Amino acid sequence: MNSDQLRDKLSSSFIVFENELNGERRTPLHQKRRAAMERFEMKGFPSTRDEEWKYTNLKPLLGTDYKIFHEGEQSLEFREIKRFFLNDIDTYKIVFVNGKYSSWLSETTHRGFDICTFSAALQRHRHVLDEYFGRSDEEPSSTMDLNTAFAQEGAFIRIGKNAHVDKPVEIVHFTTADAGPSFNQPRNLIVLEEGSSAEVIERHRCLGEQETLTNAVSEVFLGAQARLSLFRIQNDAPQAGLIDHTNIHLSRDAHAHTATFSMGGRFVRNDLAFFFNEPNATAQLDGLSLLDGGEFADQHTLVDHRVPHCESREFYKGVYGGAAKGVFNGKVMVRPKAQKTNAFQENKNLLLSEKAAVDTKPQLEIFADDVKCSHGCTVGQLDEEALFYLRSRGIPEHESKALLLYAFGDEVIQRVPLKALRQRLHRLMAQKLDVDFQLNL
């Protein structure tokens, strides 16, 4: 199998998919799918010749004969997967097993707000899908198009005017060992209407040793004064790959906060884009990559200031040990109309070994003159002085390093307002650093 063969397989799978749709085929939604498939077939998978994929080689992940569709339904017991959810607090749960919604494991609602699935929305909220589906990106990448072509399941969250979701929403996608190597394409749609708010946590988890490649899309639309927090825990199994596309559109006075924690998996590519469509909106983009072994994570962000008086603050950190590699590509676009823009970007990296590497590329394109923009990036190593200081107090070398890295990473974790999630992230960080202290810093 190579990337051309995989593309061919996807093309024939699309025909199979279409043939099963019957009446659905003539809907506007499906027309969008078909158009997306045609674009994907023209462009194919991205290669390192594409500017946006210059530092990120997808090719090794395209050599596997993935299953495009899952057969049958697979059930899981809650106790088998309990550890992947926040345990101290009550949450809504939208759970997928091998791409299929598991009502057994989920906890959804239609009371006051719709927290359900894409397939349910096709039945109940088609007008919402017709309005928003496929609209978040004017120039979709080929992988985003591929997801659009096959879009049929994922999370659907729509919060009505001035409603506040009373507990966080956890979206978890599982793949099980008996699914075999699989290609997963979940599709989320989040619509927060005027004055509403929600907190969402998403993760992908491969439960077996089979190779998986997930090509996910989340489209997010925030009405005036809406507030969204969107957290990602990316610490999947060592043979799991993830390409995520998240596009967030903000109306007047809206606020979106994303925090992305990439702590494992074979391959992670995050394409995260913010679009300011109306004035006075604000965005905070936080991220932490904590990688070792042969792990890889590419944090690709775009903040598009299209209108005046918006503010974006971006803060990404990375720690790379072993032969891990990271990419940070932060593009900030300030269009001619976007006067009085505040846009700040910071990227700090630590390399722990000779073989570890990071490519960091701030990319500011500013076409307005009355703006405040700044960016900074650093690549360094652990402070030897600090290390000696800690060791001289009896803290062994391994623990001393971990303590410094813990503190480095904690600066991002502290930006998460949800205590139960902070505690979970602390635990994951300690686990990753292979130390048994759990400090509440």
Place this chain on the structure above:
Amino acid sequence: MLSIKDLHASIEETPILNGVHLEVKKGEVHAIMGPNGSGKSTLSSVIAGREEYDVEKGSIDLDGQDILELSPEERAHLGIFLSFQYPVEIPGVSVTNFLKTALNETRKARGQEPMSAKELLRLMREKMELLEMDKSFLSRSLNEGFSGGEKKRNEIFQMALMEPRLAILDETDSGLDIDALRIVANGVNHLRSKENAVVLITHYQRLLEYIKPDFVHVLYKGRIVKSGGSELALELEAKGYDWIKEEVEA
């Protein structure tokens, strides 16, 4: 307790210590004085195990055990404590978490049970009182934004908690006003016992008015060129170092 014999050490091929001999017995306080660049800080760093220094010759024993091959943490577990001349700022690590980790790692290495949070807090409160420190200090990031005096006090606070057998104070008096100096000296005197020893590295005689040494040594060009009782410090204060330099050159 501490026995240093013919110690030669260099950094990046530059020799700094050229045959230091020093015997410290338990219960004693030794002061090491000397002009700038004589190797005082190098000596303390080498005892604590800083890896940038190459020890080419000689030995350092603690209670008859050769410590030169030991890591800094292993030396700390044996009871060696270095109060840094320039304590390092470590953002994001609170004083409490740092001390909890340091104390419990040391206890672990010594085969002791970890200290409970309650016990630890009680101990920290007790020592903070001794050093006249404010409670808010515990939740601050280690040394970050601390004034010079606060950093030094924090060093002595750590020392009071770790209860080392051998404390080396590297220019702990520099940058301290007279009140802070009194508090720091009080902390050191509190630690003194028949079972442990203190090595004070200092430029000035001032600290020695508060912590009376049993022996004073002058380090010059990487060797101890003169030793005496506490009166030697007074003589150095009055006459400076030039006469020592002349004696050595002659």
